[in-house]
Amino acid sequence: MSCASSDSRRDPRDSEPDTSTGASNREDSGGDRHRRHELFHRQVHGSELPAQLERLAAQADVVIEARGTFCPEPVIRVQSHMRDMRAGETAMLLADDAGVELDIPAWCISTRNEYLGLLKEARFYRVFVRRS
Amino acid sequence: MSGGLDSTLAARIMQEQGVEVLGLHFSTGFCVADRHRLIGNANSKKPYRNDALHAGSRLEIPVEIVDIKDDYLGEVVLHPKYGYGSGMNPCIDCRIFMLGRAKKIMEERGYHFIFTGEVLGQRPMSQRRPPLQWVERDSGLEGLLLRPLSAKLLLPTKPETEGWIDREQLYNIAGRSRQVQMRLAEELGVIDYPQPAGGCCFLPDQNFAGKLRDLLAHRGNDVDPDDMMLLKVGRHFRLSDDVKIIVGRHESENDYLERFRDGRGSVWTDAFSSPLTLVEGVATAADLELACRITARYSAGRDEPQVPVKWSLGTQDGQLLVEPVRQDTLLDELRI
Numbered sequence: 092m093s094c095a096s097s098d099s100r101r102d103p104r105d106s107e108p109d110t111s112t113g114a115s116n117r118e119d120s121g122g123d124r125h126r127r128h129e130l131f132h133r134q135v136h137g138s139e140l141p142a143q144l145e146r147l148a149a150q151a152d153v154v155i156e157a158r159g160t161f162c163p164e165p166v167i168r169v170q171s172h173m174r175d176m177r178a179g180e181t182a183m184l185l186a187d188d189a190g191v192e193l194d195i196p197a198w199c200i201s202t203r204n205e206y207l208g209l210l211k212e213a214r215f216y217r218v219f220v221r222r223s
Numbered sequence: 224m225s226g227g228l229d230s231t232l233a234a235r236i237m238q239e240q241g242v243e244v245l246g247l248h249f250s251t252g253f254c255v256a257d258r259h260r261l262i263g264n265a266n267s268k269k270p271y272r273n274d275a276l277h278a279g280s281r282l283e284i285p286v287e288i289v290d291i292k293d294d295y296l297g298e299v300v301l302h303p304k305y306g307y308g309s310g311m312n313p314c315i316d317c318r319i320f321m322l323g324r325a326k327k328i329m330e331e332r333g334y335h336f337i338f339t340g341e342v343l344g345q346r347p348m349s350q351r352r353p354p355l356q357w358v359e360r361d362s363g364l365e366g367l368l369l370r371p372l373s374a375k376l377l378l379p380t381k382p383e384t385e386g387w388i389d390r391e392q393l394y395n396i397a398g399r400s401r402q403v404q405m406r407l408a409e410e411l412g413v414i415d416y417p418q419p420a421g422g423c424c425f426l427p428d429q430n431f432a433g434k435l436r437d438l439l440a441h442r443g444n445d446v447d448p449d450d451m452m453l454l455k456v457g458r459h460f461r462l463s464d465d466v467k468i469i470v471g472r473h474e475s476e477n478d479y480l481e482r483f484r485d486g487r488g489s490v491w492t493d494a495f496s497s498p499l500t501l502v503e504g505v506a507t508a509a510d511l512e513l514a515c516r517i518t519a520r521y522s523a524g525r526d527e528p529q530v531p532v533k534w535s536l537g538t539q540d541g542q543l544l545v546e547p548v549r550q551d552t553l554l555d556e557l558r559i
Contacts, residue, residue, distance in 0.1 A: 096244075
């Protein structure tokens with residue numbers, strides 16, 4: 092179920108790729124396709140490279156411990172911490188549930204936060220998210 | 224928002240009308256999909272994912288997970304005003320509880336109404352016309368609860384009468400078939416939704432309901448969410464009024480049971496590939512021996528004359544040499 096607001100209207104088509112140049116989705120240029128592919132890749136696989144994530148690990152503004160918990164608990168903990176964080180701050184989630192590999196990127200896309208990527212350790216994950 | 228076909232479609236229909244949507248996904252602790260994510264599903268090669276989050280990402284609407292596990296057990300599962308369905312499923316009370324929580328969030332955040340993916344006549348307990356009305360009334364959402372998929376078959380709600388929503392653009396879907404919804408999904412570009420499978424809750428499941436009834440019969444209301452988590456896995460055997468054992472069925476279940484070892488007894492054998500067995504309650508020597516024999520039965524040493532089985536109960540531990548249980552009738556008698 093969902094809450095809905097009638098006066099803060101947002102046309103979902105706003106989020107579709109800009110075709111104002113006259114190019115249709117089917118006929119868009121290689122550049123448009125490349126940009127969309129790159130955006131998709133960043134959203135799903137993270138926007139930072141592993142080396143940058145390693146550096147972020149030492150600098151994360153918030154560390155969220157969720158090892159030993161099962162999905163959706165890690166997402167609930169990220170969601171809860173992000174409410175108190177400022178835009179631009181980063182969180183590092185520690186979790187050992189494989190569900191975070193798909194659920195955190197999906198949560199970031201849905202809530203428009205930035206998924207930075209994850210590092211797989213032997214027995215857990217370090218997952219990085221930036222508050223938008 | 225479960226992320227299934229109906230709730231995803233409902234959200235898409237609201238988007239089509241230019242409405243700002245916040246998806247709420249309630250985590251009750253009884254979700255079948257959660258269990259598959261935890262332990263894996265031998266019949267499925269699908270990757271782990273939360274369907275509600277996935278639907279939110281496809282539709283680009285924020286989805287918030289609302290954790291209701293702690294209150295849900297006591298306030299809904301154990302004491303349902305409207306009773307249970309075919310299993311231990313208090314579907315009407317469940318809807319009332321969730322919508323009550325949604326109403327609170329709606330009011331706190333300044334949203335104007337609630338909508339759901341409910342379809343008139345789709346589910347025998349909660350989606351008949353009277354229960355839909357009870358749910359609206361008891362959740363305090365009179366006039367503010369819109370069901371876009373069946374709206375034209377129901378009384379107009381405030382969003383429709385006030386002109387926030389165009390009723391003409393809503394639907395008159397009823398019944399159990401999903402054919403209309405699947406066609407509509409194609410029209411509205413809703414793709415990659417989970418196959419409609421009749422709900423994602425353990426509570427209507429007869430096997431699960433049997434285990435829950437047994438637990439409540441022996442423990443009263445002295446149960447917690449961990450007890451519920453354990454009902455989802457393993458073979459359950461009641462050895463006595465006080466003692467129950469849970470025997471892992473495969474490696475994933477053993478790994479899962481491992482996390483619940485603290486505060487419980489455990490039984491296993493190192494001599495063969497073996498289940499992990501958890502022991503709940505104060506076991507007598509006879510209970511312990513039977514737990515060891517059952518564990519041996521489900522180990523790779525089941526055909527051996529005797530199997531060395533290790534046990535740990537509180538601060539004590541040891542090993543018993545036992546004959547694996549041979550009689551299926553005994554297991555059937557003890558199985559919950």
